[in-house]
Structures are given as structure tokens and as C-alpha cells.
Amino acid sequence: xxxxxxxxxxxxxxxxxxxxxxxxxxxxxxxxxxxxxxLEEVISRLASIQKxxxxxxxxxxxxxxxxxxxxxxxxxxxxxxxVTRAMVLNFLNxxxxxNALARHVNAQVQVVDVGVDAEFQKHxxxxxxxxxxxxxxxxxxxxxxxxxLSRALKIGWDLVHQLKEEGVEILGxxxxxxxxxxxxxxxxxxxxxxxVDSVTGYGTGLKVDERNxxxxxxxxxxxxxxxxxxxxxxxxQHVGGYELAALxxxxxxxxDLSLPVIIDGWIVSASALAxxxxxxxxxxxxxxxxxxEERGHGLILxxxxxxxxxxxxxxxxxxxxxxxxxxxLDAAMKIYHEVATFEKARVANAKS
Amino acid sequence: xxxxxxxxxxxxxxxxxxxxxxxxxxxxxxxxxxxxxxLEEVISRLASIQKxxxxxxxxxxxxxxxxxxxxxxxxxxxxxxxVTRAMVLNFLNxxxxxNALARHVNAQVQVVDVGVDAEFQKHxxxxxxxxxxxxxxxxxxxxxxxxxLSRALKIGWDLVHQLKEEGVEILGxxxxxxxxxxxxxxxxxxxxxxxVDSVTGYGTGLKVDERNxxxxxxxxxxxxxxxxxxxxxxxxQHVGGYELAALxxxxxxxxDLSLPVIIDGWIVSASALAxxxxxxxxxxxxxxxxxxEERGHGLILxxxxxxxxxxxxxxxxxxxxxxxxxxxLDAAMKIYHEVATFEKARVANAKS
Numbered sequence: 001x002x003x004x005x006x007x008x009x010x011x012x013x014x015x016x017x018x019x020x021x022x023x024x025x026x027x028x029x030x031x032x033x034x035x036x037x038x039l040e041e042v043i044s045r046l047a048s049i050q051k052x053x054x055x056x057x058x059x060x061x062x063x064x065x066x067x068x069x070x071x072x073x074x075x076x077x078x079x080x081x082x083v084t085r086a087m088v089l090n091f092l093n094x095x096x097x098x099n100a101l102a103r104h105v106n107a108q109v110q111v112v113d114v115g116v117d118a119e120f121q122k123h124x125x126x127x128x129x130x131x132x133x134x135x136x137x138x139x140x141x142x143x144x145x146x147x148x149l150s151r152a153l154k155i156g157w158d159l160v161h162q163l164k165e166e167g168v169e170i171l172g173x174x175x176x177x178x179x180x181x182x183x184x185x186x187x188x189x190x191x192x193x194x195x196v197d198s199v200t201g202y203g204t205g206l207k208v209d210e211r212n213x214x215x216x217x218x219x220x221x222x223x224x225x226x227x228x229x230x231x232x233x234x235x236x237q238h239v240g241g242y243e244l245a246a247l248x249x250x251x252x253x254x255x256d257l258s259l260p261v262i263i264d265g266w267i268v269s270a271s272a273l274a275x276x277x278x279x280x281x282x283x284x285x286x287x288x289x290x291x292x293e294e295r296g297h298g299l300i301l302x303x304x305x306x307x308x309x310x311x312x313x314x315x316x317x318x319x320x321x322x323x324x325x326x327x328x329l330d331a332a333m334k335i336y337h338e339v340a341t342f343e344k345a346r347v348a349n350a351k352s
Numbered sequence: 353x354x355x356x357x358x359x360x361x362x363x364x365x366x367x368x369x370x371x372x373x374x375x376x377x378x379x380x381x382x383x384x385x386x387x388x389x390x391l392e393e394v395i396s397r398l399a400s401i402q403k404x405x406x407x408x409x410x411x412x413x414x415x416x417x418x419x420x421x422x423x424x425x426x427x428x429x430x431x432x433x434x435v436t437r438a439m440v441l442n443f444l445n446x447x448x449x450x451n452a453l454a455r456h457v458n459a460q461v462q463v464v465d466v467g468v469d470a471e472f473q474k475h476x477x478x479x480x481x482x483x484x485x486x487x488x489x490x491x492x493x494x495x496x497x498x499x500x501l502s503r504a505l506k507i508g509w510d511l512v513h514q515l516k517e518e519g520v521e522i523l524g525x526x527x528x529x530x531x532x533x534x535x536x537x538x539x540x541x542x543x544x545x546x547x548v549d550s551v552t553g554y555g556t557g558l559k560v561d562e563r564n565x566x567x568x569x570x571x572x573x574x575x576x577x578x579x580x581x582x583x584x585x586x587x588x589q590h591v592g593g594y595e596l597a598a599l600x601x602x603x604x605x606x607x608d609l610s611l612p613v614i615i616d617g618w619i620v621s622a623s624a625l626a627x628x629x630x631x632x633x634x635x636x637x638x639x640x641x642x643x644x645e646e647r648g649h650g651l652i653l654x655x656x657x658x659x660x661x662x663x664x665x666x667x668x669x670x671x672x673x674x675x676x677x678x679x680x681l682d683a684a685m686k687i688y689h690e691v692a693t694f695e696k697a698r699v700a701n702a703k704s
Contacts (some may be wrong), residue, residue: 030442031449032431032556036672037645037665079384079700086699090382095692097383104679104686204384293389311663312680313389320388327456327679328664334456340447347438348431 001146001233004153004252008278011255011285014048022047022055022336029339030347038307039332042287046329049260049285050169055336057170057260057329060107061163062098062319063250064091064174065156065243067115070137071221072179076214078205081134084178085118087318091176092123097316098174101323105330107172109319114155115177115242129155131242138186138221142228142238149237149245156249164257171254172289172326173271174264174319175243181294184270186218186239188296190229191273192303196222201266201295201315232274240274247271252278255285262322262329265292265314269300276304289325290314353498353585356505356604360630363607363637366400374399374407374688381691382699390659391684394639398681401612401637402521407688409522409612409681412459413515414450414671415602416443416526417508417595419467422489423573424531428566430557433486436530437470439670443528444475449668450526453675457682459524461671466507467529467594481507483594490538490573494580494590501589501597508601516609523606524641524678525623526616526671527595533646536622538570538591540648542581543625544655548574553618553647553667584626592626599623604630607637614674614681617644617666621652628656641677642666 022044027033034040046055066088072081090096091111094103102109111126117133120126131151135143144152163171177183181203189196200215218239222229225238236245248271254261255275263272263286276283283304290310291297301308309325342349374396379385386392398407418440424433442448443463446455454461463478469485472478483503487495496504515523529535533555541548552567570591574581577590588597600623606613607627615624615638628635635656642662643649653660661677694701 029449030439030447031668035556035666035668036449037667039664039666083700086697087382090692090697090699093692093697095382095697097381097388097687097691100686100690101683103690104683204387309664312391312661314387314391315389316383316387324680324683327683328676331453331456331676331679334452335449338452338455339449340442340445345438345442345445345447347442348435 001150004233005278007256008252008275011279011281013281014284015051018048018051018053019044021053025053028341030342030345039335042329042332043336046260049258051258055333057333059167059169060105060326061168062102062107062109062172062174062323063112064098064109064176064319065112065114065246066176067242068117068134069177069179069183069241070135070143071139071182071217073137074139074217076182076217077179077203079178081117081178084116084176087176088113088116088120092125096318098318098320098323101320105323105326107323107326112159112246114152114246127159135241138239139217139224142225143183143240144237144242146237149233152242152245153249156246157253160250160253160257160259164259170260170262172262172319172322173247173250173268174317174322175247175267176318177241177243180241180243180267182214182218183239183241183244184267186221187235187244187270188273188300189218190222190235190239191232191277194299198299199296232277236274244271248274251275251282255282260287261285262287262289262325264289264319264322265317266294266297267317269297273300273304287325290321353502356585357630360604360627363631363633365633366636367403370400370403370405371396373405377405380693382694382697391687394681394684395688398612401610403610407685409685411519411521412457412678413520414454414459414461414524414526414675415464416461416528416671417464417466417598418528419594420469420486421529421531421535421593422487422495423491423534423569425489426491426569428534428569429531429555431530433469433530436468436528439528440465440468440472444477448670450670450672450675453672457675457678459675459678464511464598466504466598479511487593490591491569491576494577495535495592496589496594498589501585504594504597505601508598509605512602512605512609512611516611522612522614524614524671524674525599525602525620526669526674527599527619528670529593529595532593532595532619534566534570535591535593535596536619538573539587539596539622540625540652541570542574542587542591543584543629546651550651551648584629588626596623600626603627603634607634612639613637614639614641614677616641616671616674617669618646618649619669621649625652625656639677642673
């Protein structure tokens with residue numbers, strides 16, 4: 001694991017130079033200075049991540065990491081495990097919500113099977129990388145071995161290197177895995193010290209007593225592994241999931257390669273929190289797409305000190321928030337590349 | 353004016369039937385029920401406004417109503433009046449921020465000159481409907497005569513009828529007019545009773561003392577006209593503007609014709625508030641695109657009991673927020689029309 005901790009340290013701070021160049025161009029456009037608010041911050045950050053005053057995000061990729069979870073056996077989800085498999089097929093067939101949103105923003109979707117409890121036939125959009133058919137039950141043993149954690153991290157890492165070589169300019173990250181809100185809540189509680197109850201939500205429609213049970217399950221797992229949860233990677237190993245670890249590997253790689261990343265909702269935020277806990281600079285490479293309705297997401301975004309782009313009370317996952325946020329980034333790019341300058345349009349600027 | 357008050361009363365409540373049909377279809381799609389949050393509300397409301405279970409918003413139009421303001425002479429803006437004219441030309445040439453955003457969402461932009469203090473040559477995108485070269489100075493006399501108010505309302509009303517006949521399916525409303533944040537703040541203070549200071553912002557970059565001066569100017573105008581501000585139309589006449597009145601007329605017509613409307617930011621919210629004050633049911637036909645950075649916009653949205661779709665700290669006007677929000681509505685429509693059902697995708701639904 002030391003290897004992964006070293007890799008995370010290689011991520012460099014953003015260079016102010018590109019941010020300033022982008023802001024100068026924005027200030028020359030026919031608008032009162034600063035009047036685009038968050039969109040201006042998005043533009044100047046894209047410029048500094050991509051190290052250019054002409055950022056581009058036309059080549060978009062959405063990766064959905066999918067896996068099952070041993071803790072599902074504890075009755076923490078209203079959906080059976082087979083839904084992970086069915087939704088993967090739905091993603092491959094283009095029938096899911098994320099597919100509609102990906103078409104809206106002209107992004108390619110790929111699904112990475114890192115641990116689904118099912119076998120899939122070959123498919124153009126499927127990247128087979130199964131570590132095991134589901135993690136182990138975290139209430140009884142670590143969710144994965146140390147070796148499995150390294151494999152999961154490396155799957156995300158290698159894949160993002162490949163996308164970068166393919167010319168991908170922006171990456172949206174999502175997930176699918178029945179019971180993975182449980183793993184994400186456990187990770188977040190372990191990483192932040194926030195009480196389990198404050199970061200455990202209703203997942204996909206739990207009732208009040210079902211959520212209370214979920215809180216107890218998470219607490220049991222944390223109590224069992226407490227002595228071992230000494231760093232973010234150990235947290236991923238003991239109470240995380242294969243998709244959560246692969247996502248962290250993907251985030252580390254994207255930051256290392258200066259590839260901007262859009263984080264989906266609750267689950268992907270847990271992986272992002274692990275990455276940022278390894279190196280706070282990684283945060284500068286991430287765009288948080290939306291504030292999920294899942295309980296405690298606002299707390300986590302606050303902990304990270306970030307503002308989400310959208311707040312539409314969504315709680316779906318599957319990269320739906322990341323895909324939707326891509327249209328906001330596209331809009332920002334369109335403004336940056338197309339709006340006339342004061343000089344060109346002969347519009348008088350403010351009285352000095 | 354009685355004529356306009358009667359027209360506003362013709363707007364009918366939305367029919368629950370279409371909302372329910374849309375929600376049923378959403379619930380059959382491969383997602384946990386309700387997991388799209390605000391997007392589901394958007395979809396079911398579009399269905400009920402358009403009175404169909406297959407709403408469509410592909411034919412989009414953005415109207416920018418432009419006018420100058422007599423109160424500009426009081427030094428309430430950092431920009432000279434000639435900027436209204438220059439920005440109108442910028443809109444016509446496609447060089448402004450709203451044009452880039454309109455191209456992003458594939459919407460047509462038209463500019464309506466209801467009172468710019470300049471003459472324009474013919475242009476495909478320009479609708480000439482000048483009432484007068486600028487309103488009068490509201491600190492000394494009513495901003496417009498009663499007859500001018502009727503003309504302004506009718507310009508908006510007639511234009512929206514024409515767009516409906518042309519097959520427009522969704523309307524985005526914006527404005528341009530140096531000093532019109534002053535008129536909008538005066539209207540909002542008069543309509544809501546909220547103190548002027550709480551609803552007067554920094555406009556396009558005022559300094560603290562300049563804003564304080566703006567508050568005093570507005571207070572002076574309100575003190576002068578107080579006895580006459582007995583209904584929303586009287587408010588428009590005395591302290592509004594030609595573009596603000598035309599926007600109210602457009603909103604009344606759109607609701608009457610079951611055409612969904614996207615409200616831009618601070619200024620258009622003032623016109624919407626006037627319309628909703630005439631008939632609260634009109635609110636159901638409106639989508640509030642974003643919460644502006646202009647001071648007090650959150651208060652007004654709260655007063656109206658609405659949630660804006662975006663909160664990106666924008667403060668530009670010119671329909672930029674309305675145009676940007678169109679991509680969110682498009683995304684919602686894409687989901688509604690394209691996502692597979694549980695039955696078709698053979699995905700198991702929640703355990704009952």
C-alpha cells in the first residue's frame with residue numbers, strides 16, 4: 001500500500017498562471033466582471049488543470065464501476081443483489097438514466113465490472129476486471145484483502161491512464177452496487193470521525209427502522225475493525241468496496257495526469273474523500289457535480305470545503321449527477337470560447 | 353388597466369391528471385422511485401402545463417426585452433446608458449453570453465426594443481416595439497403613463513401569442529436595460545413591503561457608497577408615489593420600466609396559453625412577482641432558473657415559495673440564467689422519453 005501513498009504524493013498543486021490567463025480573457029468579455037460566478041471558477045480551474053488558456057472538454061468519458069457487497073447479507077438494502085447485475089446490463093443496453101444523460105452531453109459510457117456477483121458476456125461498453133464475486137461481509141471480516149485492495153486501486157489507475165492516451169479530456173465517475181451506500185457511510189464515518197448516524201441515509205428508499213438497522217450494521221463493522229483503520233487505504237480495505245477502491249485509484253490517476261474529474265454523488269464522494277485524505281491537493285482536480293439527498297452529503301462537501309454545481313435533490317448514483325453536471329461545464333466552455341470582447345463588440349466597459 | 357387584471361384571472365389551475373400520468377411513467381422507469389428529485393417535479397409540471405403525458409420543449413425561444421430608464425440620470429449604475437444600445441447590438445450579432453448559452457441549448461434569441469434610447473436598423477432578431485426612448489425619471493414623476501403601461505403589457509402579451517402560433521414550446525425570458533436593477537428593486541419593495549435596503553443590491557458592480565445612494569434614490573421614488581401604489585400594475589407604472597411591464601404581459605400570456613416559461617434572475621423575478629400578485633396560480637407555469645447573487649433574490653424566491661433550479665452565484669441578466677436552465681429541462685425530458693421501464697429492462701423493483 002505504501003506504493004499507492006507515494007503515488008498520491010506525486011500530484012502537484014495547480015499553477016496559478018493558467019487560472020490568471022483564463023480570468024483575464026473572461027474579464028475582457030462583454031459582461032460585468034465576475035458576473036458569471038461559479039462558471040468563472042469552473043473555467044479558470046479547467047484551464048489550470050489542463051495547463052492551457054484554451055481548455056477543452058469535448059472528449060468526455062463516464063466510467064461506472066460496479067461491484068457487489070458482502071454486507072448486503074445483513075439486510076441493509078431494499079433491493080436484492082441481482083439488481084447490480086440487471087442494472088449493469090441496463091447500462092450496457094443504454095436504457096438507464098445515466099445513458100439518457102450521457103447522450104444529452106455527448107459522453108461515452110463504460111462499465112467496469114470490478115466485483116459483480118454475476119458473469120457477463122462480452123460487450124463493447126463493458127470492461128471486465130472482476131476481482132471477486134462481491135466483497136466479504138465487513139461485519140465479520142475485512143471487506144477485502146490487502147492484495148485485493150491493491151488490485152482494485154490499480155484497475156482504476158490503469159484505466160484512467162488508458163483513457164488519457166485515448167484523448168479523453170474530462171472524466172465523469174459513477175458507481176453501481178447494491179448495499180454500497182452502507183460501505184460509503186462506513187468509510188466516511190471512519191475517515192471523518194463524524195457519528196455514523198449523521199452520515200447514514202435512506203439509500204434507495206429504506207424505511208425509518210430499516211435505516212436504524214443499517215446504522216447498527218455500520219457501527220458493528222467499525223467497532224470490529226477500529227484498531228486497523230489507521231489510514232484511508234486501510235479504511236477502503238476494511239469497510240470499503242471494490243468499486244470504491246477502484247474509484248479512488250481512478251481519482252489518483254486523473255489528478256496525476258491533469259485530467260479533470262467530475263464526482264457523482266454520495267458514494268463517489270467517499271472515494272474522493274479517501275483520495276483527498278491521502279493528498280489534499282487532489283481536491284483541486286475534482287468538480288463535485290451535485291449535493292445528493294443522501295443524509296450527510298452536505299456535511300461531507302463541507303468537510304472537503306467544496307461547493308457542488310447542482311442541488312436538485314437527486315439520490316440515484318450511477319454517474320447521473322456527474323453526467324448532468326457535464327452540461328454545465330460545456331456551457332461554461334461555450335461562453336469562454338465564443339463570447340465577444342468589449343473591444344471587438346465596441347461595448348463601453350464600466351465607468352472607472 | 354382593468355382589462356389586464358381580468359386577463360390575469362383567466363389563467364386556470366394546473367390539472368393534476370397530467371402530473372399523475374407523468375409521475376406514473378417516471379415510477380415505471382429503472383430507478384428507485386423519486387430518486388431524481390427536482391427533475392421529476394420539472395417533468396410532471398411540464399406535462400401538466402402542456403396538458404399531455406408527452407411534454408416536448410424542443411422548440412425554444414428566448415426573448416430579451418430591452419429599454420432604458422429615466423432614473424439612470426440619478427447615477428444608480430456604473431455603466432452609461434449607451435451600454436443598453438451596445439448590448440442590444442451584441443445580442444443581435446450573437447456575441448453576448450446569452451447567445452453562447454442559447455447555442456448550447458439550441459434556442460432562438462430575439463430582442464424586443466420596448467424603450468431603448470437609440471435607433472436600430474432592421475435585423476432578423478430584432479422586434480421593434482419602442483414605446484418611448486427611455487422611461488421617465490421615477491424620482492420626479494411616474495416612470496410611465498397609464499397608456500404606456502397598457503402598451504408595454506400588450507407588446508409582451510401579443511408577442512407570446514405569436515410565438516405560440518409559431519409552435520414555440522418553451523419560453524425563456526430575459527432583459528437588458530441600464531439602471532433596471534433600480535426599477536426592479538423599487539417594484540419588489542413596493543409589492544412585498546420588504547425594506548428597500550434588503551432588496552437593493554450592487555447591480556453591475558457598485559461600490560458600498562454607490563449602493564447606499566441607490567437605496568436612497570429608490571426610497572425617494574417610493575415616497576413620492578406611495579399613495580398610488582395600490583396594485584401590481586400601478587407599481588409597474590410608477591416605478592417599473594417598459595421591459596419590466598412587457599415581461600409581465602408576456603408571463604400573463606404564457607400562463608394563459610399553457611406555455612411553460614423560464615424566468616431569468618433578479619429583474620425578471622420582479623415582473624413575475626407582479627404577475628403572480630395578480631393571480632397566484634400563474635406561479636405554476638413558471639420555472640425559476642437560478643438564484644441570483646443580487647441582494648434579496650433569495651428573499652423574493654422565498655416570498656414566491658419557489659426553488660430555483662440553479663444556484664451558481666450568477667448576476668448577469670440578459671436571459672443567461674434562463675438559457676442555462678434550459679439544458680436542465682432538456683436533460684429531464686431526455687430521461688423521461690428515453691429511460692427503460694423495469695418491465696422492459698427486466699430489472700427487479702424494490703422488495704415490497
